[in-house]
Amino acid sequence: MVHSLDRSKNTRTTIYDIARIASVSPSTVSRSLKNDTRIGLKTREKIQSIAEELGFRPSRVGKALATGRSQVIALVITDVSNPFFPEIIYGVEDKALEKDYYVSFWNTREDVERERRYLKMLEKGSFDGVILAASRVSQRDILNLVNRSIPCVVMNRVVKGIPSVVTDSQRGLYLATRHLIDEGYRRLAFFNGPGRAYASRQRKKGFLQATYEAELDENKVSVSHNPPTHEGGFRALMQLKGVLPEAIVTYDDLMAIGVMGACRKMGIKIPQDLALVGFDDISQASYSDPPLTTVRQPRYFMGQVAMNMLFDFLSGRRLSSETVFLQPELVIRESCGCVKNEKGDEGLCPEGSRRPGAGIRLYPGQRNS
Amino acid sequence: MVHSLDRSKNTRTTIYDIARIASVSPSTVSRSLKNDTRIGLKTREKIQSIAEELGFRPSRVGKALATGRSQVIALVITDVSNPFFPEIIYGVEDKALEKDYYVSFWNTREDVERERRYLKMLEKGSFDGVILAASRVSQRDILNLVNRSIPCVVMNRVVKGIPSVVTDSQRGLYLATRHLIDEGYRRLAFFNGPGRAYASRQRKKGFLQATYEAELDENKVSVSHNPPTHEGGFRALMQLKGVLPEAIVTYDDLMAIGVMGACRKMGIKIPQDLALVGFDDISQASYSDPPLTTVRQPRYFMGQVAMNMLFDFLSGRRLSSETVFLQPELVIRESCGCVKNEKGDEGLCPEGSRRPGAGIRLYPGQRNS
DNA sequence: CTGTTAGCGCATTCAG
């Protein structure tokens, strides 16, 4: 069926075009396309089929102007090249797309000034909300943003008064340290991240908690602060003085991989001479040499949770500022020395072992699919 | 100075508010804020200062509806976790932000169906243009998208009739292979990527060109096709039969790193037993063990160029469908065995060596900053 | 140099 509509040039088809063809009013079209039951079934179907036929795509911009909602949220991260983020991004994206939302990324590149500039652009911008997946600015800056009335959820950090989703990394580090102690290691070092950051403080607590509990000799336990990067780990190991620890836990996997590099250079064998445990379970962790024992954060799930919280916020369903804690999980591979590599398949990445968010169930009403 | 404006609640300040306060018409405000010289300097400044004072942020949505431009472009990539993309993304982003454009990412995750779905969402959507930084769909699909009248630029691939920006990877592979031959290697293997892809065909040509030129014994030269991943490289090496080549060139750095893993496992020493050259110069290449010799693509610059081409397109300045070829550069490190590591500083990432787009100057009117 | 007016595409009262 061909309608007498001028689709000749670049002019987009609107609900008015459809209205004209269907001999109804634009509002009827608008309602029908949303399947509003107030419109008779016949008209509704008729209109929908016409829309289909014309390949009608509603203008998000028109809609945005009318509703005051752009259906776009902003996701602030530090750096797309950081392997920590992809899974978080996918979690956010998948949830967003389910509700026909888009996500726009903002890479601060670890630059506080840049982040501050971005936040300024975001406030009262065209975004319905913001997820700060990694933020280095002060709490004040964040609260400022929020007071400018843009809904916001933060991740990997707790900001009072703002909904947050974090992994309980104190517990994560406790688990890792405890495991090492159980395996008989006594001389332990924790290569922590930058001192002031929320996660660093939590992880340090977890580390110390485990060592205190086991009543380890304080002289055999050390904590240092380093950049949370490959190079940070490399340097930290090279700069060790005195006796080599029996085991090292690092703030994140990138550092652990840096430590591995340094050990290769120094002729230190992992895990024979040194046990090593990381944090995050980035994908490289499973094909490093040896495969890295680490503490997994349920990143994909975290992304989903954050997006859901933002949706709740947007729909006014929940204006709470609760913090959601997700549980980490110790992933034992070979670098901690308590698993023998008999099958000899290290180096290949066991897909099954990194199902996003597997086994975590803490956020009320959430399920892992 | 305090104006009698009700800023009590969530209602955003508009040009009408400013107009009222300044006792001018909205259009005067609109013009003044764009610094339109038709408006008297005094009024302009007065209005600008009022806007400033009120913290006025123009609504992109209103503007979009009025102008038919959303100031958002879509960037289609396969996977944020692929280290190939970050620099491209930054190039696009930086250029976009300069002109107050936002970029929205679309991760196809190497899934052709997903990509097709995305392209459908993009057509006539709320985007001013699309950059396909990595596309796996057919040319037809792409041309379809474009015919739906959304400006489009493709990268890393040449599509007839569409502006493209690609690295001359035939030349890249020629340079790599030629270098190995010059260094005396004669038994060469090329671990290529998937056979059908544009880049694979080009790179294979470059490899063969160099081997023909040097009149290498055909029996000592081999090409295989593999997934362009860490695992693809790992597997390719494990599956080698017969005599180990003296040197291997891989389709990309990820594969090369996979090869390194396999070699460690097999007790093959690089570069003593085997020379290795990658492609791309991802950041890991400089801190692998040993540091990887590779062919650098000017990715940051490519991103900038693509964004600029899209802008040209949008402003109607150039509707050409030219293909821009950028020149690759051979980056010699240690894995090819022609540089001795005397300083012993491998493992650290030499920042200076990866300045984005350094030294490339091929796109007319472009400069590297 | 500045104001008036009329949309851009859609959602949403309020009527009927």
Next chain:
DNA sequence: CTGAATGCGCTAACAG
């Protein structure tokens, strides 16, 4: 069950 009218915030053509 449906239509008319209005407005979201801004731009731009047309008048002065």
